[in-house]
Amino acid sequence: MPAARPSNSRATINDVAARAGVSRGTVSRVLNAEAYVSDSARAAVEAAILEVGYVRNEAARGLVTRRSQAVGLIVHEPHSLFLEDPNIGSILLGINSALSEADYQLVSLVVDSDRDSDRVAGYITGGFVDGVVIISARAHDPIGRAVAAAGIPAAYVGHPIDVEGVPYAGIDNYSAALAITRRLVATGRRRIGMIAAGLDRDSGQDRLAGFTEALGPSFRKELVVEVPLYSHGCGLDGMRLLLDTDPEIDGVFASSDAIAAGALDVLREAGRSVPGDVGVVGFDDSAWALRTQPPLSTVHQPAGELGRRAAELVLAQLRGEDVGLGGSFLDTSIVWRTSA
Amino acid sequence: MPAARPSNSRATINDVAARAGVSRGTVSRVLNAEAYVSDSARAAVEAAILEVGYVRNEAARGLVTRRSQAVGLIVHEPHSLFLEDPNIGSILLGINSALSEADYQLVSLVVDSDRDSDRVAGYITGGFVDGVVIISARAHDPIGRAVAAAGIPAAYVGHPIDVEGVPYAGIDNYSAALAITRRLVATGRRRIGMIAAGLDRDSGQDRLAGFTEALGPSFRKELVVEVPLYSHGCGLDGMRLLLDTDPEIDGVFASSDAIAAGALDVLREAGRSVPGDVGVVGFDDSAWALRTQPPLSTVHQPAGELGRRAAELVLAQLRGEDVGLGGSFLDTSIVWRTSA
Known part of the structure; x- marks a missing residue:
């Protein structure tokens, strides 16, 4: 490896030509893989590129065509959660797969603080x-507003609450929550609580609304605990609160599989059997759902396909197509295992 | 949000000036936050920027200064694993924290296929x-070689096997594996196996070497199973193989916490108590270690600090400092919980 050099003294094409003992034009022809370059000249140029540490400035080429050939990915979660949530991982792989086929580079940008948010x-x-x-995306998000103001081709996974007319790919969280809560009620549970997360965006609000509707007159407000994140740690906290509020609780709708996994750990510590004493259902059908003891009954959402669909909405805009400004909903299903 | 426009027809500064009814120079003064712009002109320009969807081309400014003000992160794991490994998450947050303080943007690049690898x-x-x-980084990695050939400021977390003279931040995997295996032996275990992963890079090779050294004459080659990834799924596969090979096995060194979590699941299914019948130790002290039943005895590695150190090695090179071409080792420790 050549000695590291600060990027402001990067080698130029002239340095390569001088080192190789050829003309600038010959270097350019090698770089552009054109014909009419002798094997010996090509070898000399390739060696010189390594020796002087020449970096071809694709950013300069991008400037001419006004294309970076890259698409950014912003995840509005603390990055620690982003990285432990297999559901987000599946979305990301779906996005990358669609972009890769179109020869676009996926660029993931970390948002871990307000400072990050401004810079991103x-x-x-x-x-x-x-x-x-x-x-x-959450309500009042500065990045979403910057993107909207700049008119950059964009698409959301999920539907932000306060941004209208943006293309998105999502699921019907309300109907899915309604369906799985009804299924839980049908097992004979009578004191059902919910660990609700993400109430600052559509997914959390809609899941709570579906749960509320399913319980109807037996809905008890004090058996809904709000936690900030769709995380295992928040599942621990939420389940402890529910047990404190009603030690006789016999059913729990956890608003994500990670939350359900935390709830199961607390129930085990408290000596409650699942599904004997308490039935627990999750949401996502992510890798968590198969790892818990017992395996989770949950809502399956097509995470990879959601990512792919959102990426395709961006690619269509980049091709100059009109994708409309509404949403595209994908189907969910209930996967009934043994936790309820 | 303005109608999406393909990026090759992005609005220019002239479009903004025309819409605002001011000169190009006035637009430029507003963009550069200079004085001597009337409030009404400023308001007109700001409104026009939103209306025409003008995007200031920072890439063009970057070209002048030869700086993108961004640092890339490459993780050589299948991205699905990248996203379920909390240890990598901690490294990433350490990197982001150091870069953010220096006002650099962290850009994570997905490598999920050979096609991705070339494009990245x-x-x-x-x-x-x-x-x-x-x-x-694995042996013979095309991205590592491209970076080395181009002479871009770089640093590794961990030490690639076939690249010499690159700055890196790592841990002493050999000594850590030696220490935890000796501790496992000291609990009285006599038939100890290992689930070894990542043998195509330094971490995997060194952990296996430390394990082998610790067992000395009681090392049994058939009780080392090789799996490709540091993942929960590979832990399931590896533990099943070990039980098939020796149903009397009483100790397991899993080369990551995720692998150990998989091994614990298989032992539970097989009706073996942990640590009663089998003692299990992991490696990482990631979030997995506290979530397993029972909690894992493992090697703590300072993941966030490793990321921060590697980022600082890159930032120092960007400032033109000579960081040397060797490695920087951080301390590990043994955290003894209840799985062994």
Whole structure:
């Protein structure tokens, strides 16, 4: 490896030509894989590129064509959660698969603080990406507003509450929550609580609304505990609160599989059998659902396909197509295992 | 949100000036936050920017300064694993924290196929990032070689086997594996196996070497099973193989916490008590270690600090400092819980 050099003294094409003892034009022909370059000249240029540490400036080429050939991905979760949530991982792989087929580079941008948020907004609107996919956007998000103001091709996974007329791919969280709660009620549970997360965006609000509707007159407000994140840790906290509120609780709708996994750990510690004493259902059908003891009854959502659909909405805009400004809903299903 | 427009017809500064009814110079003064712009002109320009969807081309500014103000992160794992491994998440947050303080944008690049690998190599050497952090590099990796050939400021987390003279931050995997295996032996176990992963890079090879050394004459080659990934799924496969090979096995060194979690699931299904029948130890002290039943005895590695150190090695090179070409080792420790 050549000695590291600061990027502001990067080698130029002239340095390569001088080292190789050929003309600038010959270097250019080698770089552009054109014909009419002798094997010996090609070898000399390739060696010189390594020796002087020449970096071809694709950013300069991008400037000419006004294309970075990259699409950004923004996930509005603390990055620690982003990285432990296999559901988001599946969405990401779906996005990457669609972009890769179209020869676009997926660029994931970390948002871990307000400082990150401002810098990422600047990066996105600064010409470094041609489009953006946004996951789990919250209300009043500065990045979403920067993207909207700049008119960059964008699509959401899920539907942000306060941004209208944006293309998105999502699921019907309300109907899915309604269906799985009804199924839980049908097992004979009478004191059913919910660990609700993400109430600052559509997914959390809609899951709570579906749960409320399913219980009807037997809905008890005090058996809904709100936690900030769809995480295992929040599942621990939420289940402890529910047990404190009603030690006789016999059913729990956890608003994600990770939350359900935390709830199961607390129930085990408290000596409650699942599904004997308490029936627990989750949401996502992510890798968590098969790892818990017992395996989770949950809502399956097509995470990879959601990512792919959102990426395709961005790619269509990049091709100049009109994708409309509404949403595209994908089907969910109930997967009934043994936790309820 | 303005109607999406393909990026090759992005609005220019002239479009903004025309819409606002001001000169190009006035637009430029507003964009550069200069004085001597009337409030009404400023308001007109700001409204026009939103109306025409003008995106300031920071890539063009980057070209002048030869800086993208971004650092790339490459993780050589299938992305599905990248996203379920909390240890990698901690490394990533450490990197982001150091870069964010220096006002650099962290850009994570997905490598999920050979096609991705080639495109990412082109992206990195194309001027879109000023430097690169590389995690879990394998032998003969095309991206690592592209980075080395281009002379871009780079640092590794861990030490690639076939690349010499690259700055890196790592741990002493050999000594850590030696220490925890000795501790397992000291609990009285006599038939100890290992689920070894990542043998195509330093971490896997060194952990196996430490294990072998610790057992000395009681090392039994048939009780080492090789699995490809540091994942829960590979832990399931590995533990099943070990039980088939020796149903009397009484100790297991799992080369990551995720592998240990899989091994515990298989032992539970097989009716073996842990630590009663079998003692199990892991490696990482990631979030997995506290979630398993029972909690894992494992090697703690300072994942966040490893990421921070690697990022600092890149930032120092970007400042033009000579960081040397060797490695920096951080301390590990044994955390003894109840799985062994």
